[in-house]
Amino acid sequence: MPSPTHDPVLVDRVVALLAPALDHEGAVLVDATLGLGGHTEAVLASCSLARVVGIDRDPAALELAGRRLAPYGERFTGVHAVYDEIPDVLADLELSEVDGVLFDLGVSSMQLDVRERGFAYASDAPLDMRMDGTTGPTAADVLNTYSAADLARVLRDYGEEKFARKIAAAVVRQREAQPFTTSARLVELLYAEIPAPARRTGGHPAKRTFQALRMEVNDELAVLRRAIPAAIDALAVGGRVVVESYHSLEDRLVKQAFTAATRSHVPVDMPFVPEGHEPELRLVTRRAERADAAEIAANPRAASVRLRAVERVLPRTGKGAA
Numbered sequence: 001m002p003s004p005t006h007d008p009v010l011v012d013r014v015v016a017l018l019a020p021a022l023d024h025e026g027a028v029l030v031d032a033t034l035g036l037g038g039h040t041e042a043v044l045a046s047c048s049l050a051r052v053v054g055i056d057r058d059p060a061a062l063e064l065a066g067r068r069l070a071p072y073g074e075r076f077t078g079v080h081a082v083y084d085e086i087p088d089v090l091a092d093l094e095l096s097e098v099d100g101v102l103f104d105l106g107v108s109s110m111q112l113d114v115r116e117r118g119f120a121y122a123s124d125a126p127l128d129m130r131m132d133g134t135t136g137p138t139a140a141d142v143l144n145t146y147s148a149a150d151l152a153r154v155l156r157d158y159g160e161e162k163f164a165r166k167i168a169a170a171v172v173r174q175r176e177a178q179p180f181t182t183s184a185r186l187v188e189l190l191y192a193e194i195p196a197p198a199r200r201t202g203g204h205p206a207k208r209t210f211q212a213l214r215m216e217v218n219d220e221l222a223v224l225r226r227a228i229p230a231a232i233d234a235l236a237v238g239g240r241v242v243v244e245s246y247h248s249l250e251d252r253l254v255k256q257a258f259t260a261a262t263r264s265h266v267p268v269d270m271p272f273v274p275e276g277h278e279p280e281l282r283l284v285t286r287r288a289e290r291a292d293a294a295e296i297a298a299n300p301r302a303a304s305v306r307l308r309a310v311e312r313v314l315p316r317t318g319k320g321a322a
Helices: 011-022 038-046 059-075 083-092 109-113 139-145 148-159 164-177 183-193 207-217 220-234 248-262 293-298 300-304
Strands: 027-031 050-056 076-080 098-104 235-245 281-283 306-312
Touching: 011 027, 011 038, 011 098, 011 235, 011 306, 027 038, 027 083, 038 050, 038 059, 038 098, 050 059, 050 083, 050 098, 059 076, 083 098, 083 220, 098 220, 139 148, 139 164, 139 207, 148 164, 148 207, 164 183, 183 207, 207 220, 220 235, 220 248, 235 248, 248 281, 248 306, 293 300
Parallel strands: 027 050, 027 098, 050 076, 098 235
Antiparallel strands: 235 306, 281 306
């Protein structure tokens, strides 16, 4: 089996956003979604004073990234964890604060490329979809045990699937005769249930269902909802959080968290912000940044990316003030 590859999205822009925060002795970046280490490699090559703590829930990704980043020696530390566990990871490494946190959300190219992982709908494979294949329920478990109402909710909320109820009802009917185990049978069901006019627009008809199942299996939105505040909380003054998201629900969560962290809480009719009431963070990107046509042509995964960044400008209340 060929080794999986990974082209990091907006890598030059990500490095440019992080570099000012990492330009000092002892700087630490947390790459919260290490994958195959493409972004981390670029940071280590460009920011010679920085070290990177790379977090991934996928043991296979950690192993491959570790080999790729071995030339950087002690400047890279790999940790098997989910990215909402940032506080525990930093405590274990005796780090009280960091200078940057990077999130490149969603499924990695590596996971899509390895057929046995069950993330891709293009080939028949076990319906797994766990980013950490050592623990937790699989996509097959979701399909075979959820009620029709819960399945419809997952497909509607995470896949924005217009035919969620119709698909869910068909899954429940078919699993009574034979449980779902592989992707080809699910794809066949989706072709049968999604009307032909709808199949001709919006990409592959399985795309939304597979995305929804993956997000449910890995609890991605709940993890992100916990992880962004934890990342913000871990920042030293001058530190930055940079997030690349590929789904409207993810981007909305990030935008809301960043807006809340950069908003002053004094009444809107006050002519100035009193000392001590300034926001602790500022927006580095005024709105979500997108990939240009050249990057999308070279790396199609970049087509849906939304990039946002914030910077800590004041110490966290009760931290570092002394």
